[in-house]
Amino acid sequence: MKHLRQVVLALLVMATGAAIGAAASVNVTSTTLGVATATVPRCTASGLSVLQNLSAGTVTSVTVGVLPAACGGAILQVTVNNGVTSASGSAAVPGGGGSVTVALGSTPAVTAVEQTDLVLVGP
């Protein structure tokens, strides 16, 4: 009888732990969804114009335009990759939106193809 009580007690404690584990699993699913939605544009879903500003065959800065007012105050992070090297910079989006020019930390050469990554953090 004493053994039975101990077994029941042990099962009860384990079940409690499992129950919390199950709840945690539900949250894991929720977390996955949360991460996915984090990549959905928040302040704009429209097209942004991206123009590279050149000097002597290199990209010195990038001007991003058509930023809506909803993006005002966000930090715009820009990374240019020409396949050989990359350069980054960031700047704050004006309160009313519009355009912002981001100076790059270095000046990659203009090549046939460049990839420019833009990330707006906030507002």
Added chain:
Amino acid sequence: MIRRRLRLLAASAGFLLGVGLLPGLAASLSLTSHNFTPYRTCTITATPSTTTAVIDTTARQASATSNFGTLTTITVSSSGAANQRIYLRFDLTVCSPAIAASATVRLATLRLYMTAIPAACRILDLYPVTAAWVETTLTWNNQPFGTVLNNPPTASRTGTFSVGTPAGCQNQGTGTYVTGATVTADVAGFVAGTSTNFGWMIRDDAEGSGTTRTATFSAKQLGSVAQAPQLVITYVTVP
């Protein structure tokens, strides 16, 4: 006694395992507190002058059997019998990383550097080409759209921009890239695979003008990075 301790130890382990997941979850959830708006841009530039990723040429009615693929300029002209059309193609497969077919193209802009501008405001139309063509063999007579003036019809254009010195014209000056040549829908189709990328033909909206009206742009063969034709594609990989 030992068995009892083992049972309690096992039970405690189960409890702690369940609880132990919670701090990990909290760390992952913190990602959602950021407000990211990620965009990616592929800029294709017609450089160097020998690149095959970009091809451009002009079809000239007045020299109907000649090819002008090696000229340093490309030209649109409306004239009685000397109309000119630009053929231009960018190879999207050079983008690295490749633009996924599932990507959403937010904006695609054609950039041409203007070196001569008409005295009257002219509307230039963009038409996606429907058949393959070769930069070094295209002529007025063998161009994919044929030799009939004002064909294809204006209604089938997918983009347009205006050039000319008069006030109110969209692009009024030389020595700069034109604005307004938006080709988002076309590029979206190329990326999604719903249409084939044969590039674009650019013609004057009203060919056959009594007074010659010409707009000239720098071609790939000029070899100037600062004036090279460009296609800028801004897209997101998550809709």
